[in-house]
Amino acid sequence: MLATKLIPRTASSQEQPLLVKTILAQSLKYEPQREIIYRDLYRMNYVEFNQRVRRLANVLTSAGVQPGDTVAVLDWDSHRYLECFFAVPCMGAILHTINVRLSPTQILYCMNHAEDKVVVIHEDFLPLLDAIKSQLTTVEKIILVSDKVYQNQEVSVPDGFAGEYENLLKTASDHYDFLDFDENTWATTFYTTGTTGNPKGVYFSHRQLFMHTMGLMTYVCGYEAVPFHSALDVYMPITPLFHVHAWGFPLVATMLSARQVYPGKYEPEMLLTLLLREKVTFSHCVPTILAMLVNSPVAKQVDLSRWKVIIGGSALTKGLAKAALELGIQVYAGYGLSETAPILALTYLNDAERSLPIDEQIELRTRAGRIAPFVDIQLQDDEGRPVPHDGHALGELTTRGSWLTQGYYKETERGEELWRSGWLHTGDVAAITPDHWVIIADRTKDVIKTGGEWVSSLAIENLLSQIEGVAESAVVGFPDEKWGERPHALIVLKPDYAGKVTSETLKTALQIQVSTGEINKWYMPDRIVIVSEIPKTSVGKIDKKKIRSEMKELILT
């Protein structure tokens, strides 16, 4: 850091800290009459929303929540969740957004590790809670959430619970003065699971959430990367709110008092109903959900041409992008991690690219996006040296910015490993073009290092998958005395191709890609082995760790 001259400050002068409450205050400033909608069950405007956030703060205070305490939420995407997004941090407390898809054991670990004091839980997750309740070490109060109150049905609140959310809000005061505090105050936390070890807790400060909101808003409103017009667009998340703050869009939409729709549990019929009835124009989701919508017979009968959707979580394939674009759906891609709050990149078609033919646009739209505003990215080699951003060279994607977790909670070593040499290491291998497109190639642990070059196992798998007869492929690096590592491939053939396609014909097919310059010659696997099955993990992903450890055996069979 360069030594400079700082501004002098007179004794009584003030400068506002960057706090989540400033985002909330904006929601009431210009368009308080706009609505936030929950399924077909509840609608309110921003005046009521702000009152409810304050009521919730009073309810949580009554439940014993103090600054620095942690409040856990287990709910589907609801207006209540959005209320927690604001009430909890604005009180100076910490919001723990629990991934309800984790196993009960993992959730138990996270809740004890985060020291959750108060829990807000949807009745759908009560069986889960029952399974772990006796082992929770820090929870003092539980607040039930039920949709039945909006349907005039009886809600039974289990013994020992503090009450039902909606009824508690009704009796609470809507006056609560959110005070100022340090902008580095802890605002949110959640856990990310890796292939090994316990889930890791990431965390974000008020300043980081404020800056993420600024960065994302600058991108979608300032540059119109994925155009978001506060007066015209209607936002509906289809990535859960517990999944990295639903990518931060709820904060942007709330700040701009845009119309918002919360779909609750993701049920295809409800999603489609809301999409059409509320004229939703702006969403984000994983490829699976988009594929489900695109392939639904209804999609062809309705007008989805005003719908913009950002795909993240997994890569957007060209086929899916094309199918969506053909229905008039504007598809974009985003990239980020739990550790990065999450936005690092998002599709941005510049002046020249916007007028490209659809096929060329698809090539761009299926990339991980362009580096987002205020985000610094550096590709690094094994030794931490910068790799050129020339669109070809591969390196580990490392980043610096204003919204990155500053470690893992109570995991000093893993946090320091994440941040080694002062850059956050994503564990993703990528190429970056000179005009800032991010092209994800692989995970660092799967990339193949051969003769000083990095080879993307995904790129070879992608080529193999396009050869006739190939049902499935897995490429891993295998130790090699001369080159360090060399790629080896496992292939499962489609039924009826046994005998017709051989390792040799596959090699010949790949060789053509080499001769046309599509891939470098060192991408050519040393060995292509046809197998009957490729090892998978419990969640169905290719288990490359297992393949590497069993490679000798697999190849010899």
Added chain:
Amino acid sequence: MLATKLIPRTASSQEQPLLVKTILAQSLKYEPQREIIYRDLYRMNYVEFNQRVRRLANVLTSAGVQPGDTVAVLDWDSHRYLECFFAVPCMGAILHTINVRLSPTQILYCMNHAEDKVVVIHEDFLPLLDAIKSQLTTVEKIILVSDKVYQNQEVSVPDGFAGEYENLLKTASDHYDFLDFDENTWATTFYTTGTTGNPKGVYFSHRQLFMHTMGLMTYVCGYEAVPFHSALDVYMPITPLFHVHAWGFPLVATMLSARQVYPGKYEPEMLLTLLLREKVTFSHCVPTILAMLVNSPVAKQVDLSRWKVIIGGSALTKGLAKAALELGIQVYAGYGLSETAPILALTYLNDAERSLPIDEQIELRTRAGRIAPFVDIQLQDDEGRPVPHDGHALGELTTRGSWLTQGYYKETERGEELWRSGWLHTGDVAAITPDHWVIIADRTKDVIKTGGEWVSSLAIENLLSQIEGVAESAVVGFPDEKWGERPHALIVLKPDYAGKVTSETLKTALQIQVSTGEINKWYMPDRIVIVSEIPKTSVGKIDKKKIRSEMKELILT
């Protein structure tokens, strides 16, 4: 400040400070081919602009500029000025934007007070410099700016000067690594003149400029208050860059790599030429300039319907707003001070107001604007107690936020007076509506305090000016034993109205406004005196101070 739990940070973790260089970096990210234009003399794209900023940093380094040093600029609105906006702060130095309209004595005072080390000066101001040069106490190097270099004319650099800007840039390297430093580093300074005392130096940090850019961009892009579309709009300032950073728009436009046009010295013909030829869509100026354009015969012959213009500096009158709107020009109003960087308010027509008939819109568009994003405003009475924001009650407009000068340089007492009780006191008296419209009523020193109520002298003058026969009016508070103060009015009649209009007929006319409820009865001046002339200051403003001190005498004549 509430005590809260701060986020833990691992040793190697990093969080980016909020710096002007981050804004600069954005300008190159997505649309580097867009252009910045200077009159009919120079055009460049953002790649070249970024190179030139770095060349300038090297030129300034060679001239001895170190972090913490001050660089003064005296230039018309040019691409060079924009380069200084970035190069100087990004080096860790301080940019002093000199108001070239001040008197030589005032400029001398400011330059010595700010301790300017290097001066960048347009040749038009050399006579000014000559007059004060011998008394400058801190200046070490002077760089000449001339437009002749773009016209292939010989430039004569005076003896002792470091050289000519453009030629110095040519020979400098375009590599310069802008380092990180504390975000509270001093970035800019300039001086504001009051009616008494020396000019006062205000100053802004990198964080403040960054946040001002965010706030303004959120308003014009996020809410589309005055819609700014980075891909479509073409920006041209017509408020000088030395006038409170040209309201911060150059930073917004540069960050978004929008097309920008710099008009140099404001010459009506050049302004109109650029407006039309470069298809300018977005500007800001004082009412005088808009009036000049609106009244020019050319205006009726050309299409100005894509032009959005924000009026500030003085109030936008209804007549001017109407005339501009009739030409298709979209007029807006802005409000702020030198002390506030400057944006505090800007016109924002919400969903309901956008569809109002023009006449009702004019009523809104001639207000000072709606409170800007992230700006906190509180009306206060004489004792610092909050005054309700009900659209009627008057109070001094005080503010808190993220881009306010934290004092006056080397003027401890005046800085503390500005910030008394932790709110920046604007010295303006206003009413604020419940939906955040700011209606400026008066200056604190001119408002009339009668029977515990604040009465706007401007409001009474405004009513008087609408009575037939009234050419000019001035209303001041005059000490009163019972009420503290009471309004007294001086009137100058139009020729031929002498004898026809009397104090009594004027009172009767005003009385009608009281009976219809237009004004409260305590607005009724105790005395209306017809005079032949109203005392004015040297710059032609009504001299209320003089009127107050001479009131007895004036009334008795």
